[in-house]
Amino acid sequence: xxYRIRPEGATVSVSLxxxxxxxxNEDFQKMLTELAAHKGKKVVFEMAGxxxxxxxxxxxxxxxxxxxxxxxxxxxxxxxxxxxxxxxxLTEAHKTFEVRR
Amino acid sequence: MTTPPTPATxxxxxxxxxxxxxxxxxxxxxxxxxxxxxxxxxxxxRLSVLLVEDEPGDALLVDYALxxxxxxxxxxTHVTTLAAAIAHVERGEPVDVVLLDLSLPDSSGIxxxxxxxxxxxxxxxxxxxxxxxxxxxxxxxxxxxQDYLIKSDDPERTxxxxxxxxxxxxxxxxxxxxxLERIGEQQRHLLEELxxxxxxxxxxxxxxxxxxxxxAELGLTVESFFEPSSGIGGDLWGCHDCGDSRMSFYxxxxxxxxxxxxxxxxxxxxxxxxxxDPRRQPAETLRMLGSALRxxxxxxxxxxxxxxxxxxxRGEIEWASAGAPAPLLIIxxxxxxxxxxxxxxxxxxxxxxxxxxxxxPPGASLLMYSDAITDAPQADGETFGEAGLAGLVxxxxxxxxxxxxxxxxxxxxxxxxxxxxxxxxxxxIHRLAPxxxxxxxxxxxxxxxxAAQCSARGLLARPLAEAVATAGTPIVVAGPxxxxxxxxxxxxxxxxxxxLGPEGLAGIGRRCFDTLRAGGLAxxxxxxxxxxxxxxxxxSAAIRRKMGIPDGEPAELLDICLxxxxxxxxxxxxxxxxxxxxxxxxxxxxxxxxxxxxLDDPVAAARRLEINAVTAPGTGLTIAVSDRGNGFDxxxxxxxxxxxxxxSGRGLWLIxxxxxxxxxxxxxxxxxxxxxx
Numbered sequence: 001x002x003y004r005i006r007p008e009g010a011t012v013s014v015s016l017x018x019x020x021x022x023x024x025n026e027d028f029q030k031m032l033t034e035l036a037a038h039k040g041k042k043v044v045f046e047m048a049g050x051x052x053x054x055x056x057x058x059x060x061x062x063x064x065x066x067x068x069x070x071x072x073x074x075x076x077x078x079x080x081x082x083x084x085x086x087x088x089x090l091t092e093a094h095k096t097f098e099v100r101r
Numbered sequence: 102m103t104t105p106p107t108p109a110t111x112x113x114x115x116x117x118x119x120x121x122x123x124x125x126x127x128x129x130x131x132x133x134x135x136x137x138x139x140x141x142x143x144x145x146x147r148l149s150v151l152l153v154e155d156e157p158g159d160a161l162l163v164d165y166a167l168x169x170x171x172x173x174x175x176x177x178t179h180v181t182t183l184a185a186a187i188a189h190v191e192r193g194e195p196v197d198v199v200l201l202d203l204s205l206p207d208s209s210g211i212x213x214x215x216x217x218x219x220x221x222x223x224x225x226x227x228x229x230x231x232x233x234x235x236x237x238x239x240x241x242x243x244x245x246x247q248d249y250l251i252k253s254d255d256p257e258r259t260x261x262x263x264x265x266x267x268x269x270x271x272x273x274x275x276x277x278x279x280x281l282e283r284i285g286e287q288q289r290h291l292l293e294e295l296x297x298x299x300x301x302x303x304x305x306x307x308x309x310x311x312x313x314x315x316x317a318e319l320g321l322t323v324e325s326f327f328e329p330s331s332g333i334g335g336d337l338w339g340c341h342d343c344g345d346s347r348m349s350f351y352x353x354x355x356x357x358x359x360x361x362x363x364x365x366x367x368x369x370x371x372x373x374x375x376x377x378d379p380r381r382q383p384a385e386t387l388r389m390l391g392s393a394l395r396x397x398x399x400x401x402x403x404x405x406x407x408x409x410x411x412x413x414x415r416g417e418i419e420w421a422s423a424g425a426p427a428p429l430l431i432i433x434x435x436x437x438x439x440x441x442x443x444x445x446x447x448x449x450x451x452x453x454x455x456x457x458x459x460x461x462p463p464g465a466s467l468l469m470y471s472d473a474i475t476d477a478p479q480a481d482g483e484t485f486g487e488a489g490l491a492g493l494v495x496x497x498x499x500x501x502x503x504x505x506x507x508x509x510x511x512x513x514x515x516x517x518x519x520x521x522x523x524x525x526x527x528x529x530i531h532r533l534a535p536x537x538x539x540x541x542x543x544x545x546x547x548x549x550x551x552a553a554q555c556s557a558r559g560l561l562a563r564p565l566a567e568a569v570a571t572a573g574t575p576i577v578v579a580g581p582x583x584x585x586x587x588x589x590x591x592x593x594x595x596x597x598x599x600x601l602g603p604e605g606l607a608g609i610g611r612r613c614f615d616t617l618r619a620g621g622l623a624x625x626x627x628x629x630x631x632x633x634x635x636x637x638x639x640x641s642a643a644i645r646r647k648m649g650i651p652d653g654e655p656a657e658l659l660d661i662c663l664x665x666x667x668x669x670x671x672x673x674x675x676x677x678x679x680x681x682x683x684x685x686x687x688x689x690x691x692x693x694x695x696x697x698x699x700l701d702d703p704v705a706a707a708r709r710l711e712i713n714a715v716t717a718p719g720t721g722l723t724i725a726v727s728d729r730g731n732g733f734d735x736x737x738x739x740x741x742x743x744x745x746x747x748x749s750g751r752g753l754w755l756i757x758x759x760x761x762x763x764x765x766x767x768x769x770x771x772x773x774x775x776x777x778x
Contacts, residue, residue, distance in 0.1 A: 029686055090758055
């Protein structure tokens with residue numbers, strides 16, 4: 001998985017690319033550390049570049065929500081592809097996250 | 102005992118045994134086993150009598166009568182209540198006999214006898230009763246009194262006799278009980294010895310864990326039944342590997358059964374093991390065994406034996422028989438008895454046998470058995486015979502297509518009188534039909550080790566460049582794993598990819614090759630490759646292409662199932678890491694560190710992850726994902742509740758939602774997922 005962070009005023013846009021799964025590397029942790037600097041902002045994960053997510057990757061999103069929530073941030077999952085959206089839907093992730101197609 | 106003179110020439114001296122084997126009669130006669138019974142001998146010249154009587158007149162009469170006796174001399178203690186009598190006994194006062202009145206101030210009737218007996222169980226009791234009622238007296242005897250006196254009788258004449266009689270009866274009762282206990286103990290001992298001998302005999306039988314790899318290579322199935330009639334017996338069957346494509350099997354049966362025959366079984370088994378030479382023809386081996394046994398067995402002892410060697414490459418069976426029951430050869434559903442005449446082992450010093458050869462093609466079976474089957478009596482008294490066996494096998498072939506030993510024994514037991522009176526052995530050797538051809542296209546050099554692995558699995562090894570698709574023969578690519586290599590193997594004209602590890606094909610599950618032979622797609626990777634390469638993406642694309650699954654919901658659900666099951670198999674299965682670690686970002690770091698560590702562990706690295714996908718008419722697509730970890734209880738895992746924001750533990754639950762049905766196999770190491778057609 002690769003990521004790119006772009007602050008846009010009260011919002012921080014994070015575009016994700018590749019796969020978010022059990023083989024995730026340390027990039028995710030690095031990303032969370034960088035995002036911690038943007039306390040209280042609305043974090044939007046742009047997911048259009050994400051080809052695949054599994055339940056381990058989903059677990060990472062829950063960890064992100066918890067960690068960023070402590071700094072007063074909220075999370076939105078934006079533009080997931082069909083396959084990724086199917087996963088969010090099956091796991092009822094939309095009850096926890098704001099999901100924007 | 103005198104010392105024998107020192108012999109002038111060398112010879113063997115055998116001293117006689119000092120015991121006569123099992124100590125049965127002798128032991129029972131031995132006085133030392135009898136409990137010592139102080140005061141129980143009638144011949145004692147002084148006897149202590151406890152007189153329990155509340156009527157002074159009656160007591161006086163009895164006391165007087167006893168004082169008149171001089172041989173023996175009676176020493177009388179008189180009490181008037183049962184409580185006093187019991188207290189007397191419990192103080193340990195010597196009492197040789199109790200004279201007991203049945204109507205006492207503190208007890209009356211038959212209960213008086215029972216209570217007295219409880220207090221002094223080994224002391225004879227004589228009832229004194231005024232009631233002249235034989236039924237009453239006999240019920241007193243039933244509850245344990247040794248004799249009774251009618252008070253109106255002349256005590257002088259009767260009391261001494263009654264006392265002596267009661268003491269004698271009591272003594273013989275105690276003696277009888279001691280003997281019964283002794284016999285019971287000896288019998289238990291004998292049965293324990295027999296059970297140990299039986300276990301030793303069963304230990305002689307071939308063991309599946311040692312035989313199975315070789316039988317798998319040869320494509321042979323062996324079914325056996327072994328049941329000695331009296332704990333241990335005179336039958337045995339066994340086998341010896343002759344190397345290459347050959348394996349020998351034998352059955353033998355000593356005349357008689359029980360311990361003697363069983364000891365001979367150990368003799369012959371040892372002879373066979375010691376003198377086994379795989380180059381020798383069956384007839385030669387029988388000749389050698391016959392000569393050797395002749396010198397060992399006692400008069401009238403002999404064994405029948407059947408010995409055969411199956412050669413799977415030549416498709417033949419070689420055999421010779423020493424008068425064994427004629428085995429049944431079954432080819433193409435037709436059965437025929439082999440000519441098994443021959444001199445039993447042990448009867449002739451120079452027996453002659455003949456080695457016969459018969460075709461033994463794939464699908465053929467040979468049924469060897471002991472004469473317990475053919476000699477078994479039917480309800481009408483006639484023996485079951487070869488005709489009975491042939492009929493049984495005929496019916497089995499018609500019903501099931503094969504002569505399975507378990508069914509054969511079940512059906513036999515319905516037709517003959519049981520329990521059988523002889524040792525029963527039945528062994529069936531069955532050549533499996535050869536597996537359909539499968540080509541292993543090797544990306545790299547075909548070492549002799551790999552060639553041997555291929556031949557053991559019925560694979561045709563070919564260099565990758567030369568492996569051309571021939572009609573109906575699937576090809577699986579084998580070599581070092583990379584995304585490109587896997588993608589190539591999963592695309593036509595190939596049907597799958599297996600990674601060659603340091604041990605070649607070692608660890609590849611049977612399901613992998615079965616799937617390929619059935620026209621499915623198969624992938625077998627070592628843990629590190631499965632982790633590092635986008636395994637599920639490649640497999641999913643291949644399955645969708647092969648099955649013609651378009652983009653959309655079914656494809657997405659398939660992806661989810663593949664990804665979740667693969668992730669579980671790698672992390673929880675092959676790497677053995679629990680999922681609950683991943684609850685926080687720190688936990689996730691620990692989890693990743695642990696994964697890296699386990700991936701470096703050679704044990705975990707040697708484990709395989711396998712994905713097998715196949716469609717079958719009626720069931721649709723079935724995908725099986727296997728690991729080689731410790732397995733787990735899928736049902737129990739599914740029962741756990743998952744919180745909506747949990748960071749882990751969702752995989753299995755997701756799969757259940759995404760596929761039509763799923764179940765575990767192989768102790769939870771394989772997850773089988775079915776998809777709607």
